[in-house]
Amino acid sequence: MGDGGTAGGTAGPGGPADGPVLGPEEVDRALARLGAEHEAVETSLYALQDHAGRGLLENAELTGVTKERWARAEESIALLWTCFDTFTAALRSVHELRAGCRRPGPGELAELTARLRGPVVALPGGTEGGGDGIGDGVGDGGGGRVGLAELVRRMNRWYAHALDVVTAAESVWSALPARIDMLSAELQRVRSLAHSVGVRPGEHPAGDELEDITAELTSLRAEVVADPLAFWVPAGGSSAPGGGRPDTVRYDRAARALEDVRREIEAVLQVRQDAEQRLMRLRDVLSRADRTLAEARTARGEVLAKIAACEVPAVSGPPTALYEQLSLAAEHRRHARWHRLSPLLESLEERAEEELERARDSLSAVTAPLAVRAELRGRLDAYRARLARRRMADDPLLAERYDAARRLLWSVPCDLRAAERAVLRYQRAALEVLAPDGEGGAG
Structure with missing residues (x-):
């Protein structure tokens, strides 16, 4: 809808208006603006009348906040039409007055200014200070009368309120x-x-x-x-x-x-669809975990026999509880209890992988001392080979330290800690000899 803008103003039948008396051209421009406002208001009202949302609201069994807001919106719509008719009549009277005086004198211009700017329109009852866009008493002038511009402003507000309800719904x-x-x-x-x-x-x-x-x-x-x-x-x-x-x-x-x-x-x-394949994979994973644990138990016995002064972790037994649940899963499959089999399989698959990983970790932990011994043997021989390339391997001190380390590493059981210290002594002595020839370093 329009913005309600007009120009100028003075005294008139409805009461005094602020500002100077309008000239003929200003009167015509104000009338043109009000005419455009009138056309915009009319177009908007008919669009609201035909709005699909309004039809739905009128025919629905409403409750709650929608029922309350639509009741107020209907009041706004009814008020809009009443005020639009009043606006139409008032604007027509101004047009008629202007048409009757091609060259208006001071008195006629004062009258036209008063009708364009002064509080000449009486508002319908019940519009003086409601909520939700229905009247607020602003610019009433005296006795519930407003100017045409103020009337347009209020109609714009009532229209926006009604349209908001209709559009939102x-x-x-x-x-x-x-x-x-x-x-x-x-x-x-x-x-x-x-x-x-x-x-x-x-x-x-x-x-x-x-x-x-x-x-x-x-x-x-x-x-x-x-x-x-x-x-x-x-x-x-x-x-x-x-x-x-x-x-x-x-x-x-x-x-x-x-x-x-x-x-x-x-x-x-x-x-x-794939229960049997998943059950077979589960059996395979648990079997691999079993074999790995068995290997770890065998390795532990070997380590305890071959390595001295070293803590070797214990190895747990087979995953009996998982095998029991695997049997239950097979029972669910035989009796087509798919809704029970699904979560059980998911849990079993996760726990079986965890069990296999645990078995591998156990094997690694048990065989760690053997891996350390193998690394020490390799390091000892590597330094001896470097010394041999320089024809220094037969140095008495080096030969003595090499033999001491070798005896410890190849003895059964092997004192791993003493062997590691012996290898480090040989390594340091070798580095001291190799350093002047450019082969020093941590090696």
């Missing part, structure tokens, strides 16, 4: 019910899949979740249809009518919950 109705219906259709598909794999309310958490989602969507749709404005989030800082968006928090939560259930049901379906 239509936006919610256009967005949420259709999306809820689509989600409900997907819900039925998931329920059918769930039933086919034995996922039912009271027997599986996913079945109970589907019942909760069904109840939520039914309730949500009924609330959206009856009270759409309860699901409208106005745009922050925006004064434009209809500025905002539908509140989809509850819908989004239900959609996420259904997606979680759908993935779980599809996982159960997948279990039905």
Whole structure:
């Protein structure tokens, strides 16, 4: 709608107006602006009359905040038409007065100025200070009368209030019910899949979740249809009518919950298709863990026999509990209890891999002393080879330290700590000899 702008003003029948008396050209420009305002108001009113959201609001069984706001919006719409008729009549009278005096004198210009600027329009009853855009008493002049520009400003505000309600309601109705219906259709598909794999309310958490989602969507749709404005989030800082968006928090939560259930049901379906292969893989992983633990137990005995002065960790027994659960999983498969088999398989697969990793770690921990002994032997021989290339291996001190380290490393049981100290002594002596020839360093 328009902005209500006019120019100039003076005294008239409705009371005094501020400003100088308008000249003929200023009167004509003011009339042209008011004419444009009149056309804009009329166009807006008819557009509001035909707005799809208004038709929906008029025919719906409303509740809550929407019922309250629509009742006030209907008052605004009725007031708009009444004030528009008053505006039309007042503007016509000014046009007639101007048309009757081609060359208006001072008295006629004063009269025209008063009608254009002064408080010449009486407001309908009940518009003096309401809320939600229905009258606020601003610029009333005296006795509930306002000027044409103020009347246009008020009509703009009432129109914006009504349009905001209509547009917001239509936006919610256009967005949420259709999306809820689509989600409900997907819900039925998931329920059918769930039933086919034995996922039912009271027997599986996913079945109970589907019942909760069904109840939520039914309730949500009924609330959206009856009270759409309860699901409208106005745009922050925006004064434009209809500025905002539908509140989809509850819908989004239900959609996420259904997606979680759908993935779980599809996982159960997948279990039905590849259960035997997964069970075979589980048996293989547990068997490898068993063999690794057996190897660790054998290695521990070897280490205890060959290495002295060294702590060797104990090795646990086979994963009996996992084998029991594996037997239970096979039982679920035989009796087609897919909804129970699915989570059990997932848990078993994770724990079986953990068991295999634990067995490998145990083997590594048990054989660590043998690996240290092998590293020390390799280091000892490497330094002796470097010395031999320089014809220094037979140096008495070096030969003595080499023999001492070698005896310790090849003795059974091997005192690993003493052997490591002997290798370090030989290494330091070798580095001192090799350094002048450019072969020094940590090596």
